[in-house]
Structure formats: C-alpha cells, structure tokens
Amino acid sequence: MNIQKLNVCMDILKKDLGDGFVASCIITTDDGQVLLATDKANVAEATILNDATSLIRSALKTYPAELGQYYYIDAAGNMAVLVIPFGDYQWTVTINKKLVKLGLLLNIVLPAVINAFEDAVVS
Amino acid sequence: MKKDFTLIIDNDELEAVPMANSGIKDELQRWPLFGLSVGSFLQVIAMERQTCIMEVYLNADHWGHFCFVQGELYDAVCGELGGEKAAMEMITWENVRLNIKQILNASGVARKIDKNLMLLLMESSRLHDEIRDEGEEIDDEEVEEAGGIDALEDVEDEARYEKLSVCLETMAKDMGEALVAASISHIDDNKIVASRHDAPEATEAILRLTNFLKKSLADTKAEGLGEYYILDLKDRQSLFVLINDQYQWCVLFKNDKCTLGLLRNVIMPEALKVFNEIKIM
Numbered sequence A: 001m002n003i004q005k006l007n008v009c010m011d012i013l014k015k016d017l018g019d020g021f022v023a024s025c026i027i028t029t030d031d032g033q034v035l036l037a038t039d040k041a042n043v044a045e046a047t048i049l050n051d052a053t054s055l056i057r058s059a060l061k062t063y064p065a066e067l068g069q070y071y072y073i074d075a076a077g078n079m080a081v082l083v084i085p086f087g088d089y090q091w092t093v094t095i096n097k098k099l100v101k102l103g104l105l106l107n108i109v110l111p112a113v114i115n116a117f118e119d120a121v122v123s
Numbered sequence B: 001m002k003k004d005f006t007l008i009i010d011n012d013e014l015e016a017v018p019m020a021n022s023g024i025k026d027e028l029q030r031w032p033l034f035g036l037s038v039g040s041f042l043q044v045i046a047m048e049r050q051t052c053i054m055e056v057y058l059n060a061d062h063w064g065h066f067c068f069v070q071g072e073l074y075d076a077v078c079g080e081l082g083g084e085k086a087a088m089e090m091i092t093w094e095n096v097r098l099n100i101k102q103i104l105n106a107s108g109v110a111r112k113i114d115k116n117l118m119l120l121l122m123e124s125s126r127l128h129d130e131i132r133d134e135g136e137e138i139d140d141e142e143v144e145e146a147g148g149i150d151a152l153e154d155v156e157d158e159a160r161y162e163k164l165s166v167c168l169e170t171m172a173k174d175m176g177e178a179l180v181a182a183s184i185s186h187i188d189d190n191k192i193v194a195s196r197h198d199a200p201e202a203t204e205a206i207l208r209l210t211n212f213l214k215k216s217l218a219d220t221k222a223e224g225l226g227e228y229y230i231l232d233l234k235d236r237q238s239l240f241v242l243i244n245d246q247y248q249w250c251v252l253f254k255n256d257k258c259t260l261g262l263l264r265n266v267i268m269p270e271a272l273k274v275f276n277e278i279k280i281m
Helices: A003-020 A043-060 A102-122 B011-016 B022-030 B038-047 B083-091 B117-133 B140-145 B148-178 B200-218 B260-280
Strands: A021-028 A034-037 A067-075 A079-086 A089-096 B052-059 B062-069 B072-078 B097-102 B179-186 B191-196 B225-233 B237-244 B247-254
Touching: A003 A021, A003 A034, A003 A089, A003 A102, A021 A043, A034 A043, A043 A067, A043 A079, A043 A089, A043 B200, A043 B225, A067 A102, A067 B200, A079 A102, A089 A102, A102 B260, B038 B052, B038 B062, B038 B072, B038 B083, B038 B097, B038 B117, B062 B083, B072 B083, B072 B117, B083 B117, B117 B148, B117 B260, B148 B179, B148 B191, B148 B247, B148 B260, B179 B200, B191 B200, B200 B225, B200 B237, B200 B247, B237 B260, B247 B260
Parallel strands: none
Antiparallel strands: A021 A034, A021 A089, A067 A079, A067 B225, A079 A089, B052 B062, B052 B097, B062 B072, B179 B191, B179 B247, B225 B237, B237 B247
16 A cells, blocks of 8 residues: 555545545545544544445345445435445545536546555555 | 328228228228227337327227327327326227327427326226226225225235336336346335335345435434435446435446436436326325
8 A cells, every 4th residue: 555645546536526525534444444534534434334335245245246446325415425445445535515516526536536546555 | 191000900890881881981991900909009109119199999979099209198189188188088998999190290299298108007097997896885894804994005005016116117118228127115114115127135135225324324424315325336337226205216227328317317307207196196
C-alpha cells in the first residue's frame, strides 16, 4: 500500500466532486480500522458499511452473482454513499447528492478514482 | 388505411348465408377474422407492436374498434362510449368477428387511454367475475371453516399480489433481454409479492440487506436509507433496489444492454405507474 498514492486518490476525488464532496474514509476490511479519513468522515458509518459489504457478498451468492467494483446507497437526507471495496480495503465516499449528478459520479469520477485506488493498494 | 390481416376466415358461416341475403354476407365479409377472443387478439397486437385499428363486431347493435399505435392501446370507440369505457365494454365480448386495418400515418392519433392493456384486461376479468358471482350468497359456514374474514382478506391480498406481476411484465417488455430477474416484496411483512425469474432465497437475502441498511444507517449522518441502492456486479450486471413506501423492488439487469439511467428515469417510473394503479384498484 502506497500512502502517498492514497492521498493522491483523495485529492482527485475532492477535485472532481467539488462542493459535492462531503467526507471520505478508507478502512481495512479485516478489523474495520481507519487508514485514512477526511475531516468530516463518519468512522462509525464506514464500519457499518464494512459489515454491509459482507452481507451484500453473502446475499449475492443466492443469485448467484458477485459484487463488482462498487455499490451506491441513496440516503434519506441530502447525502449518498459510494462504497468501493478492493481487496483488504474499503473506501467510503459520502457526497451531497443534490450537488453531484449520479451519471457524472458513476461514469466519470468513479472509473478515475477506482484506477487510482487500485494502483495505491497494489503499490 | 389498408387491410393487413387475413388470419382465420369463417367461410362456413359465409356459405351458409342464402344468396338472396347478400346484405348479411357483405356485413360478415367486412369482419373476416373469427376464432380468437377479443382479449387474446388485443395481446397479439400489443406484442407485435402493431399500429392499426382493430374492428370488433358482436352483432348489428354492438360493434366498435380499438386503436393501437406501436402496440400501445391509444383509444377505443363503441357506440356512444369512448376511451377506457369503450375498451372495457368490448374486452368482455365473446364470439365476435374482427377486422384489422393498418394505420399508415399515426401522427394525428390522439391518446385517450393511459392505462396499460394488461391492467384493462385484468380489471375487465375481475368485473366479469363479479357479474358472474352476483346473486350468489356467501356461505357463512364455509367462510367460518376457512378462517372467516381473515381468510377472505388473505384471498384478496393474494389476488392483488397476482396483479402486481403485471408491473414486472411491463418492465420485462421494456427491458427485453436486459432483465435477468426482478421481484417486489413487502418489507415489513417480509413477503415476496411478485417475482420474475428471481429465486425466493435471493429476494429474501436482499430484503435482509435492506432491513440492515434501514436500521444501521438510521443512527448515522446519512439519516437512514433513501429511495434506492445500486450494486455493481461482475459480468456486466447490476442490481437496482428501489424502496417504494412499504415495498422493495429488486431488479437484476445486464448493464451493457440497459443503462442505469434508462432504468431509473424511464422504465421504473412506467412500472411504478402501473403499480400505483393496481394499488388504487
């Protein structure tokens, strides 16, 4: 894992999302420990989503299907959460859905940050 | 307009008409198709996405027509009735004669029926059953044996759930081979109410996931689960889960054949429209 590259990932994300960026957090999936978090990051939420990922993987086995690169949760208020699990790590990004178009997030921002994240993890 | 179909011609009946009665013969020749129920024929036209007028003849006093554009029912006329009322009247007719005329230019055809054809057919079937059952007294003892009012409510629920399959049929029609599996479940009752190629254990697993997200996100800054979540899956598939009031819609689809934008903005609103119509019924 290359920490400098992880910081670069965060920078790309903040730049691409602009005011729509709320918080972000990278944790290890094994023990839920935080590796990197921005100011407003909600660690409890990131840990819950770590459990959610396990539940998703288990639920998908019944189809059968496998989780791909991400999942996106529309939250009740103005927020939405993008979760990118990769290997032993999971990246959680909270956005203001009123300020970030879903199409832009999934088609433009996401491919760029996934590549950067994978590069940082395997380095 | 030009004549398009010549499917089943009832020649026997035509030949039985005496030569002297050429007026009746002409009348029967005007409606050459015979042998299918109105409902069946309507479904064939919808499935084939035909743009045509389907004329229906029951007898000299009862006849009318349906108007289709690209397989969608736009209008119907029957005597003084028009639109949905005319359609509902004619759908129940049996032993009718039919004729199809192709519409070459549909640009001037105004849409007067918004309801999905399948809904009209089911509603018509329900009314037909009600009329048939009219006058029959409910056997109190049988109701008691079956568990009384609760049992009746269960039967009503089952009938409603059966109708909800129409929503998934609407979705399947729009998505074609992009739709892998779909289901509708009642979240609080933990009950699958409609399903299309979706294994019950898969739907139940997603219901558990939805309940987990609802409960766990309620205590976070996210303020709870919103209207939907999307899971990106391997092999170019996606799972779209929509929370609509007490119901969960679960749609597994091939994302290289149908975009998420198309599903969320066009297909789902159409299916939800049908869903809400059924709920109101």
